[in-house]
Amino acid sequence: MKTMCRPLLGATMALGLSTALPSLAQADELTLCWAAWDPANALVELSKDFTAQTGTQMKFEFVPWPNFADRILNELNSGGKLCDLLIGDSQWIGGSAENGYYVKLNDFFDKEGIKMSDFAEAAVNAYSTWPKGTPNYWALPAMGDANAWFYRKDWFSKPEIQAEFKAATGRDLAPPTTWDELLETAKFFNGKEIDGKKVYGAAIFTERASEGITMGATQALYPYGFKYENTTGKYDMEGAVNSEGAIKGLEAYKELYKCCTPPGYTDAYMGETLDAFKSGQAAMAMNWFAFFPGLAKDENVGGDKIGFFVNPKQATAASTLGGQGISVVANTDNMDGALAYIKWFAQPEVQKKWWQLGGYAVHNDVLNDPSFKDSQPFAADFLVAMNQVQDFWQEPAYAILLQSAQKRFHDYVVADQGTAKEALDGLVKDWTEIFEDEGKL
Amino acid sequence: MINSDTTILEKEPERAAASTPASLARRIGGLSDRAIAWLFITPTIALLLAINIFPLIWAIRLSFTNYRANRPNAVLENVGLQNYQRVLTDSDIWIAMQTTAHFVFWTILLQTLIGFSLAYLIDRKFRGHAFWTTVILIPMMLSPAVVGNFWRFLYQPQIGLFNYIVSFITGVPPSSFEMLGSVSLAPWSIIIVDTWMWTPYVMLICLAGLRSIPDYIYEAAEVDRASAWRQFWSITIPMALPFIMLAVLFRGIENFKMFDMVMLLTGGGPGSTTEVASITLKREAFESWRTGRASAFAIILFVAVFGLANIYVKALNRVKQR
Numbered sequence: 001m002k003t004m005c006r007p008l009l010g011a012t013m014a015l016g017l018s019t020a021l022p023s024l025a026q027a028d029e030l031t032l033c034w035a036a037w038d039p040a041n042a043l044v045e046l047s048k049d050f051t052a053q054t055g056t057q058m059k060f061e062f063v064p065w066p067n068f069a070d071r072i073l074n075e076l077n078s079g080g081k082l083c084d085l086l087i088g089d090s091q092w093i094g095g096s097a098e099n100g101y102y103v104k105l106n107d108f109f110d111k112e113g114i115k116m117s118d119f120a121e122a123a124v125n126a127y128s129t130w131p132k133g134t135p136n137y138w139a140l141p142a143m144g145d146a147n148a149w150f151y152r153k154d155w156f157s158k159p160e161i162q163a164e165f166k167a168a169t170g171r172d173l174a175p176p177t178t179w180d181e182l183l184e185t186a187k188f189f190n191g192k193e194i195d196g197k198k199v200y201g202a203a204i205f206t207e208r209a210s211e212g213i214t215m216g217a218t219q220a221l222y223p224y225g226f227k228y229e230n231t232t233g234k235y236d237m238e239g240a241v242n243s244e245g246a247i248k249g250l251e252a253y254k255e256l257y258k259c260c261t262p263p264g265y266t267d268a269y270m271g272e273t274l275d276a277f278k279s280g281q282a283a284m285a286m287n288w289f290a291f292f293p294g295l296a297k298d299e300n301v302g303g304d305k306i307g308f309f310v311n312p313k314q315a316t317a318a319s320t321l322g323g324q325g326i327s328v329v330a331n332t333d334n335m336d337g338a339l340a341y342i343k344w345f346a347q348p349e350v351q352k353k354w355w356q357l358g359g360y361a362v363h364n365d366v367l368n369d370p371s372f373k374d375s376q377p378f379a380a381d382f383l384v385a386m387n388q389v390q391d392f393w394q395e396p397a398y399a400i401l402l403q404s405a406q407k408r409f410h411d412y413v414v415a416d417q418g419t420a421k422e423a424l425d426g427l428v429k430d431w432t433e434i435f436e437d438e439g440k441l
Numbered sequence: 442m443i444n445s446d447t448t449i450l451e452k453e454p455e456r457a458a459a460s461t462p463a464s465l466a467r468r469i470g471g472l473s474d475r476a477i478a479w480l481f482i483t484p485t486i487a488l489l490l491a492i493n494i495f496p497l498i499w500a501i502r503l504s505f506t507n508y509r510a511n512r513p514n515a516v517l518e519n520v521g522l523q524n525y526q527r528v529l530t531d532s533d534i535w536i537a538m539q540t541t542a543h544f545v546f547w548t549i550l551l552q553t554l555i556g557f558s559l560a561y562l563i564d565r566k567f568r569g570h571a572f573w574t575t576v577i578l579i580p581m582m583l584s585p586a587v588v589g590n591f592w593r594f595l596y597q598p599q600i601g602l603f604n605y606i607v608s609f610i611t612g613v614p615p616s617s618f619e620m621l622g623s624v625s626l627a628p629w630s631i632i633i634v635d636t637w638m639w640t641p642y643v644m645l646i647c648l649a650g651l652r653s654i655p656d657y658i659y660e661a662a663e664v665d666r667a668s669a670w671r672q673f674w675s676i677t678i679p680m681a682l683p684f685i686m687l688a689v690l691f692r693g694i695e696n697f698k699m700f701d702m703v704m705l706l707t708g709g710g711p712g713s714t715t716e717v718a719s720i721t722l723k724r725e726a727f728e729s730w731r732t733g734r735a736s737a738f739a740i741i742l743f744v745a746v747f748g749l750a751n752i753y754v755k756a757l758n759r760v761k762q763r
Contacts (some may be wrong), residue, residue, distance in 0.1 A: 070727065077511045077730075099512055208710040263598040266622030266711050400729040401513070407533075407713060415624050415712025 026101065029057045030337050032074055033083035034324075036062035037270075039143055042358040043087075047379030049353070050344050051141035056337050065270060066210055076101040076329070085341055086333040087142050087324045090126050094416045095396035096327065097130040102138040103328040108339055109137060114346045120144065121152035123362035127389050134327035139325025142343050143290070144362035146311075146319040147219045148378070149182075150277065150295060151175060151284040153307035164188075175309035177225055179252050182284075182312045186260035203285035204253075206414055207269035213413065214392065214405040215320055217253045219286060219311055222318030222390045224249030242424035243246025245315055251421040252314075256419045266414050268296045277301060286311075290323045292378045293358040308378040310385045321389035323360065328389070351380055362386065397438050404430035496742075511730040534738065537721040543628060544635075544717055545696045549689055551636045556643025557685060561677075563644070564651040574648075575620075581641045591707025592634045596620040596706075607608035614756035618758065624714050627707050629716055635702055643688040650684025651677065683761045690753055696747050718742060 018431065030046070034040050043237060047058045053151075061082060074098065075082050081223075088096065096102045116124045116137060123141040127370070130138055130290045155161060156173055165173040168352055176182035186201030193199070205216025218226070225245025230236045238248075262281045265272070270287055277285040278301055285306045296302050311319040326345065329336040344350060351363035355375070361380065366372060373380040393401045412423035435441040472480070495646040503526070507518045528534055559577060563570050571659035580588070595603040596619075620630040655678065662672045703709065709716035709724075722742065726735035 074727075077513065079513075095511065099514060154606040206500060208702075208712075263616045264619050264622055266619065267708060396512070400731065403724060404728050409713035410710055413715055414710065417624075417712055432475070 028055055028337070030084045030334055030341060030413055031059040031082060032085040032087070032341075033060055033061040033063070033075075034087040034356045035068045036064045037290060039290050039359050041336050042354070045357050045361065046354055049343060049350070053344070054337075054340060056340070060267070067305060074397075075427055081331055081333060083198050083329045084334050084338045085326060086329050087326045088139075088326055090321060090400070091392055091394050091398040092205055093127070093130045093327075094394045095397060097136070097138045098396045104137070104188065105137045105140065105342070107330070108342070112346075114140070114343065117255070118346075118348075118364055120362040120364065120367055120370045120386055122244060122386055123323065123352060126321055126389065126394075127323060128393070134147070139321075139327040140358075141165075141226055141347070141362045142326035143323050144360040144382070144386055145290050145294065145322030145324075145390050146380055146382070147215060147286055148292075148311060148385055149175075149284055149286050150292065150378075151309065152277075152280075152282075152301070152305060152306050154305040155189070155199075155283055156307065158194075161192075161194070161401070168350060169382040174271055175307060176312045177309075179249075183252060183256055183259070186256055186284060189259040197279070197280060197391070198261040199280070200276070200282050202256055203265070203268065203273040203282040204256060204261060205269055205286060206257060206261070206265060206410070207267050207272075208406060208414075211392075211402055212267075212269035213409045214402060215322075216254050216286060217250060217405075217409045217413065218320045218390070218392065220253035220256070221246055221249040222320065223311065223314040223316055224252065225315045228281060228393060235432075235441050237428045237431055241428050241431070242421065246424055247420045249314070250423060251411065257413050269372065289360060289378065289382050290322065292412055293376065296377055306377075308381050310381040310388075317388045319385040319389050320392040323362075387390070395419050395438070397434055400434050401431055404434070450699055473541045492582035501735050504740050506733045508733045508736075509730045510726075510732045516692065520733065524721045525741070526736045527734060528738045528741060529684065530546045533581045533713070534721060537718045539717050540628070540715060541697060541699075541717045541719075544588035544632060544699065546694050547632045547695060548635045548639070549604075549692055551632065552643045553685060553689060553691055555636065555687065556640045557647045557681075559640070559644040560651055563648055577644060580638045583638070584703040585638070588638055589702055593621070593628075593706060596630055598622075621707050622711055624711055625738060627711060627715050631703055631706055633700070636708060638702075639692060643692060646683060646684050646688040646691075653684075663692065679763070686753075686757045686760060690750065690757065693753070694746060694750060697715075698742075 008161060025183075032043070034043065040060070044058075044060060046059075050056065051058055069114075069145065072083070072086065072088065073092070075085075077135075086102075088102075093102070097104070098161050100151075108114075111441075116135070117347075119141045123144050125133055127141045128137045128139045130136055140325075156175070162173045165171075165185075168188060169184055173185070173188075176185050182202075188201075189199060190201035191198065205219075206213040207213055225243055227240040227243070227246075227250055228237065230238075230240045261268075262276050265276070270291065272283075273285045273287050274291060274295070275280040277295075278298060280301070295306055298306070311317075326342060328335065328342065344361075345354075348363055348365040351361040351366050355361040355366050356371075361367075367386075369381060373383065376382075392405075393397065395401065408423045408427045408430070411417040412420060418426075432441060495715050505519055505521060507515075507520050509515065529683055563577075582746050592603075595601050598604055598616045598619050601615070601620075603620065604618065607613065607618075608615040618624050640678075658676055658680075659672060662676060667675070677743065698719050698725065699717055703715055703720060709713045709720045718738075722735060722738050725738060729735075
């Protein structure tokens with residue numbers, strides 16, 4: 001009996017210790033999940049201050065963009081405990097709020113004196129609230145972002161190219177301010193030989209699998225007058241999604257794709273546009289502001305060689321929204337630690353340092369600072385863009401809505417199937433069916 | 442020598458029985474052979490039920506509901522046959538099925554023709570045939586992930602070797618066509634890669650078939666002054682046919698559920714040109730999160746493959762019996 005008891009006691013103690021140890025480790029450790037990209041590295045640097053102040057060790061789970069939604073949404077859906085804090089895409093907020101994946105932060109903000117009025121209004125609306133525009137906060141705005149453009153300033157400055165452009169178009173060569181000008185400029189550069197190399201007009205988003213072509217096409221659709229609904233909250237899409245303006249916008253995006261993108265550019269997103277630009281193939285390219293600090297510092301195409309411009313207007317001024325808020329995952333075992341991180345991150349000094357390190361703070365103390373516009377070559381454009389952003393549906397059914405858009409846009413723009421009107425009519429049909437399934441129509 | 446071996450074999454059960462620990466022997470001593478057999482196969486059956494049968498039954502159950510995996514707290518409602526009706530009347534799904542059928546037909550045709558031809562050549566047993574057999578088998582030893590990425594580069598219009606080879610042969614500029622980006626060429630780009638990778642597999646099975654034909658049959662045909670052509674059609678093809686049909690069955694089932702190569706090469710694009718059924722299913726299940734409808738689609742695919750495979754196996758058995 002004695003000989004049996006000893007191993008049993010030992011095994012029980014070992015089991016007890018093994019279950020206790022992770023809990024001990026977890027108490028002063030937080031895991032933050034985000035996409036793997038340039039700003040994530042800046043956040044690692046920034047978070048060292050949090051560790052120094054609180055003793056809480058920060059762990060990071062950064063997932064490459066193409067797999068980010070799949071990986072993290074699977075984690076949330078399965079009730080996993082990987083993330084204590086999550087910087088999730090703005091479109092996820094509806095589903096995550098309604099499914100109880102995020103902690104509602106109103107009481108915490110009130111208790112800690114964190115005011116949403118201290119942050120840019122558009123960012124709060126996009127990254128924090130659900131239902132949209134109501135004072136129900138599920139995240140703190142963490143990373144402002146929008147789709148914008150950059151161009152080869154050195155090529156635009158060459159006298160012979162300027163003269164040729166003037167002769168061809170009758171106007172001075174400058175960063176485009178309208179979509180008509182953007183198309184004209186892209187066509188001008190496309191196929192031209194510069195520095196002994198054939199170059200192309202523009203590198204744009206055409207990716208099919210996740211969200212790429214939707215984020216690119218909406219950059220044209222919004223300025224031409226595309227709207228999701230005629231009346232906000234009514235889901236009355238007929239005449240808004242497929243309006244005359246929206247049709248022209250989609251046609252313009254296809255025209256830009258057909259005329260002026262580099263060969264083999266049928267499935268391109270963030271990485272591919274950066275590659276096309278950095279390799280000296282594209283005169284202009286679209287991408288998220290998040291990449292601009294890295295581009296500005298690039299050895300080959302940065303510095304004096306690069307310029308930035310906000311998305312050109314057409315019927316109206318608009319940019320496609322990117323960016324994210326930081327949320328506390330409801331399943332966390334370290335709620336106090338996660339909330340402490342949010343409280344720390346909301347401080348104006350931390351937000352200022354966040355901007356200095358390459359993160360896009362949207363705290364008013366940062367944005368309203370007189371030196372902000374000159375702090376980076378793209379800072380002024382960032383302010384303009386954040387005041388004209390429009391986002392995709394943030395509904396709980398956003399994933400299905402996005403898949404329909406991806407299919408309709410890619411079929412029309414890249415695969416040459418049907419007309420822009422047919423694509424947008426089809427989108428209205430798909431989205432109507434989805435909202436009917438959701439019980440919203 | 443034979444006697445000695447037989448003696449060893451005869452003594453083996455006794456030796457095994459003797460080496461069984463006394464405690465274990467006591468415990469199983471009262472069990473019948475059938476009970477012992479069940480004791481041994483029970484873990485396997487339990488595992489099979491847990492990882493194969495249970496998910497299948499669960500998927501059938503989900504296919505009659507509105508379940509969505511991203512909304513675990515939502516009320517589960519029975520929707521009857523609505524998911525099946527929607528899948529079967531969805532034009533996008535029928536287009537995906539047509540794309541799958543096109544892909545399966547051409548890959549099987551090309552792989553069977555080329556694979557059998559290679560097997561026929563290798564079977565001639567020329568000098569160095571073993572070396573060339575190994576070389577030919579290399580593509581199928583590679584990981585599909587490696588092959589997919591590798592061919593993406595080969596198909597790149599500006600730097601890809603494939604475009605340059607086509608350009609060298611035809612004189613068409615390499616950047617003037619896009620294998621992965623063109624609606625008409627993208628399906629063929631996948632067929633080419635799949636054929637490159639899996640023809641060796643078909644060749645291997647056909648080679649086994651050719652090597653199983655006894656030499657004396659050909660010798661008898663020679664005596665009867667049958668021509669090589671006649672021998673090929675009257676001996677080689679009929680006797681290798683069960684093997685060829687087996688290769689077609691394996692490749693057909695594999696290609697019906699093809700996912701990795703298409704995902705890596707085109708992601709189903711451009712547009713939905715190369716969106717085969719498995720990719721549509723994945724999008725429905727893990728991007729749109731319509732788990733109930735995806736389950737219905739999966740069951741329909743399963744029944745289709747299972748039914749076709751059964752008919753095919755019956756035909757195969759008939760050929761073997763001839």
